[in-house]
Amino acid sequence: MRSLFGIDTSLSIVESSKRIDPSRSPFIKARIDVSHKGASLSDMKQQMKGLEIQDCTFKIIYVKNEDLEVNETARFEERRKIEREIGLLVQGQVDLHHPEIIFGIMKVREGWVFGRYTKSESVWLKHQKKPQNYSTALSTRVARAVVNIAAPHTEGMKMIDPCCGAGTVLIEALSMGMDIIGSDLNPLVTTSARENIAHFGFECEVALLDLRDVTGRYDVVIIDMPYNLCSVLTQEEQLEMLQSARKLAKKMVVITIENIDSLIEQADFTIVDRCVAKKSTFSRQVLVCQ
Numbered sequence: 001m002r003s004l005f006g007i008d009t010s011l012s013i014v015e016s017s018k019r020i021d022p023s024r025s026p027f028i029k030a031r032i033d034v035s036h037k038g039a040s041l042s043d044m045k046q047q048m049k050g051l052e053i054q055d056c057t058f059k060i061i062y063v064k065n066e067d068l069e070v071n072e073t074a075r076f077e078e079r080r081k082i083e084r085e086i087g088l089l090v091q092g093q094v095d096l097h098h099p100e101i102i103f104g105i106m107k108v109r110e111g112w113v114f115g116r117y118t119k120s121e122s123v124w125l126k127h128q129k130k131p132q133n134y135s136t137a138l139s140t141r142v143a144r145a146v147v148n149i150a151a152p153h154t155e156g157m158k159m160i161d162p163c164c165g166a167g168t169v170l171i172e173a174l175s176m177g178m179d180i181i182g183s184d185l186n187p188l189v190t191t192s193a194r195e196n197i198a199h200f201g202f203e204c205e206v207a208l209l210d211l212r213d214v215t216g217r218y219d220v221v222i223i224d225m226p227y228n229l230c231s232v233l234t235q236e237e238q239l240e241m242l243q244s245a246r247k248l249a250k251k252m253v254v255i256t257i258e259n260i261d262s263l264i265e266q267a268d269f270t271i272v273d274r275c276v277a278k279k280s281t282f283s284r285q286v287l288v289c290q
Contacts, residue, residue, distance in 0.1 A: 001027070002273060003152040003288075012066040013108065022120035024176055025148055026141045029120055032063065032104045036114040041082070044105070044112040045089060053092030059099035060087045061117060063106040072107065086114070127171050131199050132192035137168050138224060138255065138284075142277045144172040146286060149273075150220045150253040154178050160248060161222045162211040163241075167193030167204075169222055174202040183207040183214055212244045220251040227257050235263060242267035252289045257282075264289055 002008050004025065005016050022028040038044030062079035074082065086105055087094055104117030124140040138146070147169060151157045157179060161169045164182030166189055173180040174197065181204060184190050193206045207214075211223075223245055226233060233241075238260060245252050246267050254264070255277075264271060269289035277284045 003149045013106075015108075022118055023123055024144075025120070026122070026124055026144055030063070030104070031118045032106060032113060032115045033118070034113045034115040037111060038114075039111040041107075041112055044114060045085065048086055048089040048114070051090045053090060053101065056100035057093045057095035057098075058090070058101045058103060059094065059096055060090070060103045060105060063104040063117065065106055065108060067109070068107060074107070123175055124172060127168075127175070127200065130166070130171070130196040132166050132196050134166050134189070134192075136227070137166055139279070140168060140172060142255075142284070142286075143168045145277070146222060146253055146255060147173045147176065147178065149286065149288060150222050150251070151178060157219045159220050159222065160214070160216070160218045161224075162209070162214050162245070162248070163223050163226060164193050164206060165189050165224065167196045167206065169224065170204050170206070171197060171200060171202065174204055175200070181205040181207070183209040183211070185210040211241050214244065214248060216248065218249040220253065221245045221249040223252065223254045225254060225256040225258070225260070239263045239266055242269065250290060254287045254289060256285050256287070259285075 001014065004020050005014055005018055007014065019033070020028065020031065022031045036044065036047045038047055060083050062074065062083050064073065082105065102117040103114065105112065105114045124144045127140045151159060154176065159173060159178060159180040161180065161182045164170055164184050167182060170180055170182045170193065182193060183206065184193070185208070187208055190206050190208050197204050197206070223241065225238065242263055246269060252269060261271065264287065271287050272290050273288040275286050277286060
């Protein structure tokens, strides 16, 4: 939320001028492009009179607002009634089963809003079924969130994942049309990464390189610090990785199970934001560094 919208709130509804594709994030259910606002439902109905939808079929749905008090929420029968009443005021061809456009109406604290409704598509769930999987890899849900944290604005961004493993982060970035390349020092996982990427119809450079040998300049580098039994790193090795990342980009998003704050500072990075991704008793820190 902080990365995509620049705000932090405990509310489930975010009002923003930023038009984010809801399918980008596992944490966004839908978006309403507000075209009409009303202080009351009768005011909203008045605005709907004469609205004409041409050249396509449509449907109107009542979108529940979880932030409202219980006494402010509408029951099922009332929600269906409001949908019908608003729908009758709009001129056009209604299709309740396969509409070309869906409009949403929702009660908010300040009144009512109406606009085109876009539901999130759980793209990352499809990426769980890939040819090559590793038990230590990030979940597709966390990987997608990490990519969004790394590149909230995708245009013109050039990214690299120099410890790409089986390509989980690469696939999520590529599915959002981002410019990213990967590398790893393990020939087995680079082969797996290429196979997984091709499985979903994407193309991406995946080089067989030690992070310390990677060259070039990027807008952001994403590093999932190795931590399995075959990749036990000393603090010196971890510091070398972070210093190498500093040569590649001004911004880094690092995923770690250890506290490496002091190493990040030694690598001339400053932690500007952080969060924790938990799965049962296992936790990963996600650190945004600049």
